[in-house]
Amino acid sequence: MKQMLINNFFKIIEHTQENERAIFIIELNKNHPIYEGHFPGSPIVPGVCSIEIMKECAEFYLNTSLYYDSIEQCKFLSPIDPVKTAFLTISLQIISLNENEYSISGTILNQLTHCVSIKSKVKKKA
């Protein structure tokens, strides 16, 4: 399973299960070339990378490749500076809808600050 960002843009440090939520502690790579353009001298994790990180954590949890079918809502609540913030917490509720589909609701937290929240539906890649 080849993914775009994991072990490159970020890596998973710890994975636990709390009630019905999958919890991940991830470490950002502040030297990734994406930050050369987003933004020069003021690196910020692109919102679309946050969305991809949550999908890749779900792929790790389910051990299968996924693609987004739809995003009902994704809120960008607080910017993430990878220089000031090395570690983030990803909290996902992954519910199987049928054999090939899952709903994923989740948040990215910087300590107690909610940075991104998402409600989405993903499907297994053929």
Added chain:
Amino acid sequence: MIELSKPLVSFPEILEYLPQRPPMVMVDSYYGSFNDEAYTSLYISRDNILLENDELSEMGMMDFLAQSGIVQMGNMTFITEFSKESKMGVICQFKNFKFYSKAKIGETIYGKVNKTFSNETMASLDVEAFTESKILLKGTINAMIINNETDAD
């Protein structure tokens, strides 16, 4: 109607409308606006940083639409504001995004941005990415408008 073969703004001039810089620039042409509807495009090159298996990834398509919205909001503001303030759109929400298909290296994708609401601080944009033959992604983007830089004069 907008003539999609003749961009009003192309790379590198389009950088005046975007805070992103290479390799994270995901819009290379702006075709203008007509009745609150604007069009953009991106040629998918082999060195695009958001490729996955020779296709523009979900991230790439979403960022293309987000940057298309920022370009349109910037253009809208520059034309209508008589102050010397430079303003920029900051994306705060994606809503009702539906993914239909992807485009490959060598294809050009187009963006349609339809402003459905705006005031001095916020805007809501219906957005759509497509190629000549298929729809790729549709959704709504909500953005805040912030002062990017103010001339002291």
